[in-house]
Amino acid sequence: MPAFFLSFITCLLVTLAGRDMLRMARLSGALGGGGAGLHVAVWIASAATSALAAWLGLLLAPVMPPAGKQMFVAIAMFVAALELVILRAGPRPSEPTFSLGAILLVLLAAQATDAARFLLMALSLQTGNAVLAAVGGTLGSGAALSIAVIAGDRLEAGLPHRRAMTLAMAALLALAAVLIDLSARQII
Numbered sequence: 001m002p003a004f005f006l007s008f009i010t011c012l013l014v015t016l017a018g019r020d021m022l023r024m025a026r027l028s029g030a031l032g033g034g035g036a037g038l039h040v041a042v043w044i045a046s047a048a049t050s051a052l053a054a055w056l057g058l059l060l061a062p063v064m065p066p067a068g069k070q071m072f073v074a075i076a077m078f079v080a081a082l083e084l085v086i087l088r089a090g091p092r093p094s095e096p097t098f099s100l101g102a103i104l105l106v107l108l109a110a111q112a113t114d115a116a117r118f119l120l121m122a123l124s125l126q127t128g129n130a131v132l133a134a135v136g137g138t139l140g141s142g143a144a145l146s147i148a149v150i151a152g153d154r155l156e157a158g159l160p161h162r163r164a165m166t167l168a169m170a171a172l173l174a175l176a177a178v179l180i181d182l183s184a185r186q187i188i
Contacts, residue, residue, distance in 0.1 A: 007136030029153030050137035057124025070184035080115030
């Protein structure tokens with residue numbers, strides 16, 4: 001069960017602080033409330049990318065020593081922190097597509113390369129349980145993005161200190177990365 005809970009919490013928090021949350025809120029607002037189609041795209045993309053990341057972690061697990069697995073988790077956390085600090089959501093779409101297929105493809109590409117999936121791969125690698133990690137990641141990311149779809153334009157207005165929250169999450173991830181790195185090196 002640790003794989004499920006760690007993946008759920010990690011993906012939820014990183015997605016809430018990340019750029020995909022804002023991107024989906026803006027898209028939902030531009031489309032006039034999103035509707036069920038955006039929710040379906042969110043959940044399909046979350047499930048597919050979480051399953052892929054967990055499977056890749058499971059493939060790497062047999063070839064890595066325990067300290068290497070810990071270092072991989074530390075690197076994933078540091079990369080996630082960097083992504084939160086450096087990468088920002090694009091501008092509000094002026095003429096959004098009404099094609100759910102196109103939205104799904106963009107969401108799949110964005111999530112396949114985001115920090116939450118990299119962390120999910122690291123957690124799957126560390127825990128050795130890809131199924132529970134994938135389910136936790138799907139529920140965490142899907143819930144966060146569904147909140148964004150429901151909130152729409154109200155998300156940015158309702159979170160005036162969003163950037164400060166994102167930087168705080170990045171700082172926590174960086175601190176965790178340092179502590180895990182020191183533990184892997186048996187310094188602490």
